Amino acid sequence: MTTRRRQYTVVALVTVVCTLAACAAPDPDPVQAAPASWSEIADQARGQMVSLWMYGGDEQGNTYVDDVLAPAAQQAGVTLRRVPIADTGDALNRILAERQAGVTDGDVDLVWVNGDNFGTGRQAGAWLCGWTESLPNMALTDPDDPLLTNDFGTPVDGCESPWHRAQFTLVYNAERVPDPPTDFLGVLDWAQANPGRFTYPAPPDFTGSVFIREALIAVSGGPQNVPLQFSQQDYDRLAPPLFERLNALKPDLWRAGATYPQTSSELNDLYAGGQVDMTMTYGPATLTELVADGTYPPQTRVLTLTDGTVGNASFLAIPSTSGSSAGARVVANLALSPQQQLEKAKPEVWGQFTVLDLGRLSATDRAAFDALPASPVVPPYDVLARDAHAELAAEWVAPLDEGWRRNVLAAD
Template sequence: MKIACAVTVSLVALTGCGTQSENKKADSPAAVAADPVTFSFYFSGSQNVKDLWDTLIPMFKKDNPEIDVQAVYLPSGTGAQPTYDRILAAKKAGKGSGSIDLYEDGINVVTQGGKDDVWETLSTDAIKNLANVEGKTMQDVNQMAIPYRSSAVVLAYNSEKVANPPKTLDELLEWIRSNPGKFAYNDPSTGGAGSSFVTTVLYNGLPEEAIHNSDPSIMSEWDKGFTVLKDLGNYVYGKGIYPKKNQGTLDLLQNGEVDMIPAWSDMALQQLNEKLLPESVKLQQITPGFNGGPTYLMVNKLSEKKEAVYQFLNFVLSPEAQEVIVNKMNGFPGIELSHMSQDVQNKFSGVADGFRAFNLGDLGNEINKRWQSEVAAQ
């Protein structure tokens, strides 16, 4: 019995030692894989924007397995403003970032967020490849946003039906009146192509600097433009039918229901390349040009995941990622052309000329409200 007890005690001791050793091994940094850092990225746009991020995010993840990008897609016209409102509400309530670390949108939201102090100031200290972006572009947004890609609104038209497309806004307005039902633009609150057309009409004849004026006093200068837009309601598609989203008017052009629309250059080029639009569709800029410019990425100032976000943004501004943007979006790169391959430099040499960058601050929302009440509701 003594021998049996001694053996039992020895076995217990050995088992205890073995368990303790295994526990130490399991607790070691080499054995315990740290959970990846996850940050949320909210973005809006048409399907081509979603397709882009569905390509870029896995590329980033492959080389950065320690970071997860939780992407939340907001289709055009379905949630951009509520998302910004959520960021601002969380800040005011002292609830941090509202679980939104990185956000994509246009210049109006950059400006609005600057006033509300919700965007982080960015620098090359944290994002090395930010040095690849033109300095003037960053100065225009006070270092609060990254212009990761750019495009322009142009006229897209059926060349089999339109031999001599309009070259100026006045010629376009006359063409619309002379060809009733053959022109369409989308509800401006649901997509940038329609918004660009409306804004270009409102600012026609105003001083060039007006397109950078966010002072509400300029709203009184819109009266003439809204009179034009109301009158055009009798000549546009369906005598006042305004499709939803940028894709809505592209569908009408594809089906031959209209012969001319304002469209984003990147969307139209992509769909031409994919044979979704007929070869007869051609693109042309007018004078004065429709608006265009960058789409921006903004970092929530109250995000607790900034280091991971900065690592992701550094990748987005790399020539490798920018090449994907050019190929998939047919958009202009966000970084200076000198940092891109020679093929890309040749492709975009002079292409970006002609369009104008509007910066109206919060006035874009006022335009949409007045358009809904005075144009869409008539």
């Protein structure tokens, strides 16, 4: 039995009795990466296997990792293994259980992460910190970009490496919605005027949760009226009008709000099958290929709202329990390279917006990004992100999700 498999047995036993909160308590101090030159890190990485735990429901993302990123890692002497999961919380639970069990060569080496999972993990010492400054390709990002320095209000502080930009986006079928709404409250009004043609994923689905936060901001009169940092006083003041508005909407949702899609993938399937006229995503650049391959209707368009939507970034984090952290750093650095960022940006590959600062690239690399084809479906990132607002702090997520469950889902 291998060391990693023996440790898995211990972790499996711990996981039975370990909740996220319980595992978070014992040792919250961050584990700092040992100082090393990049050549030393690259030498240590050769021969290592890196397990990348990531959401398994994104077919394009899975294919990109398997067919593009993994071969590049292999050339650097690292075997990259993608581990599909239903929710990032599954990876975090495993890491916290390993940390409590004293595991130092755990099952998770790299995680596609952001938001409340990153914040929860930071509080519990789940992530290796102080390693991103060693990545040569970090020099190609803007160190002052707020999307890359804070993650749902939690300072990144070298504990995760940026992977791509995201923008919460509502999507509609222009053939079915010839006169689309122009702001978020208008979306809710449209849904009530068109019974059965709209719904949203049930929190704690990642996309469902952000829909609830967007609704909170809109019902509250705009982002200036919702403090980024959570307080119980602000929640008690702002949440009741939100739940009242969502309950008013409920009878006019798909299946009269008797049930909700459990995941964003389920909502996407409803949209693709013509059962609803809108869907929503954090990764709008993927829409181009979904229309091109016939998955989505040809008249699919992005709903650009005058009041803007949430913008953030996705990251790669290394668990403090990883025994292959050198290999994980090599993979994270590759993922930031102009070659990988460009390939990932191609609509037919994954269609994700780059985190690189194009002004820091060579003329050749910059020209390659400039030559990416314009999408007939998705506007350029600078248009899509116009009037974008910051994510609320991670501490807002769980109370809003639980409040929605109690006050909307369970309401008569």
